Amino acid sequence: MGIPHYHPRPLEIVDTTLREGQQSPLLHDYAKYHFSRQDKLDILRGLILYGVKFIELFAPVVSPREAEDVQALKALRDELAPQHGHAFLVAHVRAHPRDIESALRAGFDGLHIYMGTSALAQRYNHGKALDEVARRARRLLEDLRRHRPHIWLRFSGEDAFRTSLEDLFRVYDEVVPYVDRLGMPDTVGVATPDLVAQRVRAFRERYPDTPLEVHFHDDRGFALVNALTAVRAGAQFVDTTVLGIGERSGITSMTALLFNLFLEEDYEQVLPYQIHLSYPLNVLVADKLHMLVPFKEPVSLTNRTHTAGVHQQAVLKHASTYEAMPLALFGVNHRDILLGPLSGWNIIRYFLGEVHYFDLDEATAREIARRFKEVVYDRVPEASPARVLLDLAEEFGLRKRVRPPEDAFRLEERLYPATSAPETFLRVRG
Ligand code: HCA
Ligand code: CU
Secondary structure, eight states, rough: OOOOOOOSSSSSEEETTTTGGOOOOGSTTTTTTTOOOOHHHHHHHHHHHHHEEEEEEEEGGGOOOHHHHHHHHHHHHHHHHHHHHHHEEEEEEEOOOHHHHHHHHHTTSEEEEEEESSSHHHIIISSHHHHHHHHHHHHHHHHHHHHHHEEEEEEEEETTGGSOOOOOHHHHHHHHHSSSSSEEEESSSSSHHHHHHHEEEEEHHTTTTTEEEEEEEETTTHHHHHHHHHHEEEEEEEEBBBOOSSTTOOBHHHHHHHHHHTTOOOHHHHSOGGGGGHHHHHHHHHHHHHHOOTTTTSGGGGGGGGGGGGHHHHHHHHHGGSSOOOEEEOOOEEEEEETTTTOOOHHHHHHIIIIIBBBHHHHHHHHHHHHHHHHHHHHHHTTTTTHHHHHHHHHHTTOBBBOOOTTOOOOEOOOOOOOOOTOOOOEEOO
């Protein structure tokens, strides 16, 4: 079954930035925010370079634009294959012959079929009772498998976490002979880690030969911890998006998941991915949304930005005092020190003395710091805190040191080599 010659790795990220991600409310104003074809191509390239093998797209029936874009995405995928290996493009489809035919015609490598199994879905979504759902799903998949032995087939009971295990098993027992994996999506974000662990184990016991795919929405803020728990309990496929964008508050963030697996020393799962591209990939997608990498993303520059005076002076001496995470391995190659009213004399001396080559001793730095805190509130936002400091340097009559010419354009300072991440640069910004 499935595609011959490909053996799924210990953890297969199923990225759905281009499907679930496009359902994000962040794209609320289509005129301003949408993924153009070029955006989609950029994102696909990023995902493939990162090492993602399963990339979910909308079924072509969703819109003519989506249908056209699939062909461009496929062409790029093929172009990258010789160097980066083959990535599978899979279509997210309802258990509907029309959706399925359109996806097959478009040449997808697999189908992610979903059908509501919860009481609510039975009643308000497709209006079919569970036995009917099971019968339909079986007929459809049996037929598909017969005609297409070499595509990936995944079946999900939508809203699985509001469906009893008994009901889910009733449907999954019917389809399991025909699928490559079963999906268990937490469509409305109700799952808790305990429940996830329990359910994943129950699945593993009942279907030991069929890999499980999980998908967690973040309504309670549990999408990341649920995914980690599921991986630990034996789920092999995890749906993610870059930055976790998706319907409502979104789903598990791809780089956050790999980052946490790395921290927990699950190296086997992380190894196939180019983790040093994590931050660049986050920036790429944030940029498409005209935003910065969100401050709650673990792999972000936010987690390398220091604001309070106490933190800043400690970071200058030894960065790991306030930096516990190996973010440089995930591509965060800067740390930022933000100049502002909370900055202390240490960083002010660093900024004026090391970045701008003024000659100043500790006593002067302390004096300037005191003045800075007095005047800075009145001068921003017209002047930046950095400007205020440079003006104070003039006011205090500071002189520039002679500096070696090769340092003349040095804006970023290499921090002391003894830090947690020697290749990280320090920027002082304000
Ligand atoms: C949705 C569907 C889905 C599907 C997940 C899956 C969900 O957008 O409502 O096919 O496994 O969360 O249930 O994203
Ligand atoms: Cu979803």
